[in-house]
Amino acid sequence: MRHHPVFGHLEVVGKLMSKIPSDAHGDYMMVMILDNWRELFPGCDRCPPVAYVDAWPFSPPMAISLHPDVSAQFTQQFNLDKPPEQNAFLYPLTKNLDLSSSNGPAWKVRRRRMNLALSPQTVMARVPDLLEEVAVFVSVLRQKASKDGSWGNVFPLQRLCTLLTLDVIGKYILDIRMHEQTSPMTPFSKSMIDTLSRLRFFVTIANVFDVYNPWWRYKMWSNTRAMDNFLLPFIHQRLDDRARLEAQGKAEDASGRPRTLVENLVKSMAEDKEDESTFIPYALGETKHTFFAGHETSAFTIAYVYLILSQKPEVLARLRKELDEVLGSDAASALRASPHLLNSLAYTNAVIKETMRIHTNVGTLRQGTPNFNLYGPPGSGFEGICFPTEGCVVWDGNFAIHRHPDVWERPLEFIPERWLTTDENDPLYPPKNAWRSFVQGARNCVGQHLAMTEIKMVLAMTVREFDIECAWDEWDALKGRKGKTETIWGERCYQISKDGMPHVKDDMPVHVRLRDPSQ
Numbered sequence: 001m002r003h004h005p006v007f008g009h010l011e012v013v014g015k016l017m018s019k020i021p022s023d024a025h026g027d028y029m030m031v032m033i034l035d036n037w038r039e040l041f042p043g044c045d046r047c048p049p050v051a052y053v054d055a056w057p058f059s060p061p062m063a064i065s066l067h068p069d070v071s072a073q074f075t076q077q078f079n080l081d082k083p084p085e086q087n088a089f090l091y092p093l094t095k096n097l098d099l100s101s102s103n104g105p106a107w108k109v110r111r112r113r114m115n116l117a118l119s120p121q122t123v124m125a126r127v128p129d130l131l132e133e134v135a136v137f138v139s140v141l142r143q144k145a146s147k148d149g150s151w152g153n154v155f156p157l158q159r160l161c162t163l164l165t166l167d168v169i170g171k172y173i174l175d176i177r178m179h180e181q182t183s184p185m186t187p188f189s190k191s192m193i194d195t196l197s198r199l200r201f202f203v204t205i206a207n208v209f210d211v212y213n214p215w216w217r218y219k220m221w222s223n224t225r226a227m228d229n230f231l232l233p234f235i236h237q238r239l240d241d242r243a244r245l246e247a248q249g250k251a252e253d254a255s256g257r258p259r260t261l262v263e264n265l266v267k268s269m270a271e272d273k274e275d276e277s278t279f280i281p282y283a284l285g286e287t288k289h290t291f292f293a294g295h296e297t298s299a300f301t302i303a304y305v306y307l308i309l310s311q312k313p314e315v316l317a318r319l320r321k322e323l324d325e326v327l328g329s330d331a332a333s334a335l336r337a338s339p340h341l342l343n344s345l346a347y348t349n350a351v352i353k354e355t356m357r358i359h360t361n362v363g364t365l366r367q368g369t370p371n372f373n374l375y376g377p378p379g380s381g382f383e384g385i386c387f388p389t390e391g392c393v394v395w396d397g398n399f400a401i402h403r404h405p406d407v408w409e410r411p412l413e414f415i416p417e418r419w420l421t422t423d424e425n426d427p428l429y430p431p432k433n434a435w436r437s438f439v440q441g442a443r444n445c446v447g448q449h450l451a452m453t454e455i456k457m458v459l460a461m462t463v464r465e466f467d468i469e470c471a472w473d474e475w476d477a478l479k480g481r482k483g484k485t486e487t488i489w490g491e492r493c494y495q496i497s498k499d500g501m502p503h504v505k506d507d508m509p510v511h512v513r514l515r516d517p518s519q
Ligand code: HEM
Pocket: 099, 100, 101, 111, 114, 169, 289, 290, 291, 293, 294, 295, 297, 298, 301, 361, 362, 363, 364, 365, 437, 438, 439, 442, 443, 444, 445, 446, 447, 448, 450, 451
């Protein structure tokens, strides 16, 4: 890409981003590079598998992977460390006592503990508990629909999904009902969301005063105090429970009740013979990070699945048919009795994965080093060409990779069937390394089983009772907006950046109606 001796790639990037709305999320940059590669790399006859972007002083130099087999080199074949910017970003929330901002031996211990706490078996055992929170979501949707079967008033769907995911994670981590969906927000969630809104991934001249001012410091201090005061009694209670069991010479409590995430962490602490004085700050950091990592990401995905279902009636019809066949008319009772039925929802699973491909959430950032180079993979047109990573943040460009025409058959079409084919010769068969919504390799998303389980439960319990569709006209009228509306690729529900994490524009305004008001 054309590089200016003083302004680096600022002009090129500025021009690219000026083609989309100014509030669009920064992740669109990688897709814009992919879509405009002919113009950006005039000497090339294929899109390069790595694009370097020098956007200083707004971010450090970046090496963006635009090819799945390049991403595999630094996440799967070799596991590059997270960059210092990630630690700086998370420090105010977790003091870096969390999985995501750790590297090396500390990461290994934390990952082992979190693997256990979020394993498929552990998640499955909690399905009956989690269903209670999804049932609240259903009842809130009922209140939002009109009684006579007509559309209810418009409301921001991602906001409601966020409250749901907070309730689900609260139940999973602490075994409490946070009632975020039905009551004013808890001090914990309020403080966490306020903290997140004040974090900046890259501190640059453009935002340095957002971060380095006394008010920021005061808010971080008071939010941390509120979050810790909320969490500490639960952590102490679980430590006391474990001490009591040990005093009785028992390994487990006799109730057979499945363990919460905090209980699993306490169990690991006991097995590792870790002292409480180091464990308690760690448990605070890890639980806060789990709340953070699992709520917006899942809410964003649930909202986009509803968007897709409203745009693809044939997909919605097939999804409903599968749910009828596997779960019968009462999904909650069927799942309470047999949570593993979720594993039989092959088409539902395919719809979620395809939604996550088209509407990709976050990727991963790693720190380049002098000793680690990337190489053009076979079939890329850049075979064996070396792409150094020294001095760069290396970015897994999953959003772009998911739309790459050299990687996917009919990449821009929504085709759940690509996740059902088992024939490797079928052009739709997803190539190895290509689906990167949870990243791949040792540092993939440790919460993915919980996320998929939660989304499946939500679909199972809602899509046959409700129709949900975007209601932009009503929303615009409510907000007094007139004139031209902004879109990306013709879609008003594009991704914006609120606190660094991608959100759906305006939290996706929708309305909802009951399919059968007589029920
Ligand atoms: C659809 C929902 C979700 C998506 C798309 C998603 C995506 C991701 C991605 C892309 C990463 C890698 C991030 C990085 O390297 O910086 C990640 C890591 C992580 N995720 Fe998720 N996630 C989701 C849900 C969850 C949930 C529900 C939890 C926990 C309750 C969770 C916990 C974590 C943790 C702890 C990590 C760090 C793993 C490590 O560094 O070893 N995520 N997730």
